[in-house]
Amino acid sequence: MQTIYNDLNGKVVxxxxxxxxxxxxxxxxxxxxKAHVVFNWRGDEDSAIALANELKEAGxxxxxxxxxxxxxxxxxxxxxxxxxKEVAPISGLVNNAGIxxxxxxxxxxxxxxxxxxxVNLKATMVLTNTLSRNFLKAKExxxxxxxxxxxxxxxxxxxxxxxxxxxxIGYTKSVAKELxxxxxxxxxxxxxxxxxxxxxxxxxxxKESYLSAIPMGDxxxxxxxxxxxxxxxxxSSKYITGEVIxxxxxxxx
Amino acid sequence: MEIQEKVIKIVSDATKVDAxxxxxxxxxxxxxxxxxxxxxxxxxxxxxxxxxEIPEDKTEDxxxxxxxxxxxxxxxx
Numbered sequence: 001m002q003t004i005y006n007d008l009n010g011k012v013v014x015x016x017x018x019x020x021x022x023x024x025x026x027x028x029x030x031x032x033x034k035a036h037v038v039f040n041w042r043g044d045e046d047s048a049i050a051l052a053n054e055l056k057e058a059g060x061x062x063x064x065x066x067x068x069x070x071x072x073x074x075x076x077x078x079x080x081x082x083x084x085k086e087v088a089p090i091s092g093l094v095n096n097a098g099i100x101x102x103x104x105x106x107x108x109x110x111x112x113x114x115x116x117x118x119v120n121l122k123a124t125m126v127l128t129n130t131l132s133r134n135f136l137k138a139k140e141x142x143x144x145x146x147x148x149x150x151x152x153x154x155x156x157x158x159x160x161x162x163x164x165x166x167x168x169i170g171y172t173k174s175v176a177k178e179l180x181x182x183x184x185x186x187x188x189x190x191x192x193x194x195x196x197x198x199x200x201x202x203x204x205x206x207k208e209s210y211l212s213a214i215p216m217g218d219x220x221x222x223x224x225x226x227x228x229x230x231x232x233x234x235x236s237s238k239y240i241t242g243e244v245i246x247x248x249x250x251x252x253x
Numbered sequence: 254m255e256i257q258e259k260v261i262k263i264v265s266d267a268t269k270v271d272a273x274x275x276x277x278x279x280x281x282x283x284x285x286x287x288x289x290x291x292x293x294x295x296x297x298x299x300x301x302x303x304x305x306e307i308p309e310d311k312t313e314d315x316x317x318x319x320x321x322x323x324x325x326x327x328x329x330x
Contacts, residue, residue: 133293136290136294136297137297178290179290181290182290
C-alpha cells in the first residue's frame with residue numbers, strides 16, 4: 001500500500017538518473033502521487049517521450065524531459081533556466097544519477113576516479129547550485145541526495161564510489177545549513193543492498209554470502225527507497241533536514 | 254516613481270525598516286544587517302521589478318542604495 005501525500009499533487013520534482021533502477025521507481029512513484037515529474041535525458045528523444053507518456057499514464061499531472069547529460073554543464077544550465085522561467089519553479093529535487101566501476105584500489109585508473117567523482121559528486125553539486133536561486137523563489141523545497149550505505153561503512157573494490165557517496169553526505173549537510181533559514185530542506189538516503197538486475201545475476205553462493213550480512217535476511221526493493229524519497233519530498237517531513245537515513249535492512253548497524 | 258525611491262521601497266518592504274530611515278548611502282550589510290542570502294533575494298526582487306539582470310559577481314559591488322540605483326540606471330532597458 002502506498003501512502004498518499006496530498007502536497008505532492010502537482011509538485012514539480014526533478015529526478016536525475018530516471019531511466020532505470022531506483023530512479024525509475026522514484027519517477028513512477030511520484031507519478032502515482034500526481035506530481036509534475038521532470039527528468040533529464042541524454043539519449044534519443046523518442047525514449048524520453050516514451051517515458052514521459054508512461055509517467056502520465058501512471059498518473060503524473062505532467063511529465064517533462066530536459067535534454068542534458070549530467071556533465072554538460074552549459075546545456076544543463078540552459079535547460080534548467082528555460083524550464084524554471086517558462087514553465088514553473090522546481091520545488092523538489094532528487095539527485096539520483098550515479099555511476100560505479102568496481103575495482104581493487106591498486107587497479108583504479110586516474111580517469112576512473114575522475115569520471116566517478118565527476119558524475120556522482122561534481123555534477124550533483126553543479127546542478128543543485130544552478131537551481132539554488134530557483135529554490136529561493138519556490139515554495140516547500142526539498143532536496144534528496146541518493147548516497148549509499150558504502151559512503152558510511154566503506155566497501156572493498158569501491159574506494160572511489162564510496163568516497164563520492166561520503167562526499168555527498170557532507171554536501172547534503174552543508175546545503176541543509178546554508179538554506180535552512182529559507183525553509184529549503186536537504187537530506188540524504190543511503191540504500192543498502194537493493195534488488196536490481198545486477199543482484200539477479202549473482203550466483204547463488206554470492207547471493208547467500210551477501211544475504212548473511214543483512215540482519216533482515218533479504219535484499220531491499222527499489223520501492224523501499226522510493227517510499228522514503230516521497231516522504232522526504234513531502235511536507236510530512238517538513239522539520240527534517242540535514243539528515244542521513246539508511247534503507248538497508250539493518251546491514252550497517 | 255524615481256528609481257531610487259522604488260529601490261528604497263523594495264528594501265523597506267523586505268527588511269521592514271521604515272523607508273524614512275533608508276538613505277542613498279545606507280549600506281545593506283553594515284546598516285541593515287543583511288546576510289549574503291538576504292542580498293541574493295533582494296537582488297532577485299530588483300531584477301523582477303526593473304527587468305534587469307544583475308550578474309552574481311556584480312552583487313558584491315552593490316553595497317548601498319546608491320550603488321544599486323546607479324547600476325539600474327546604467328543598465329536600464
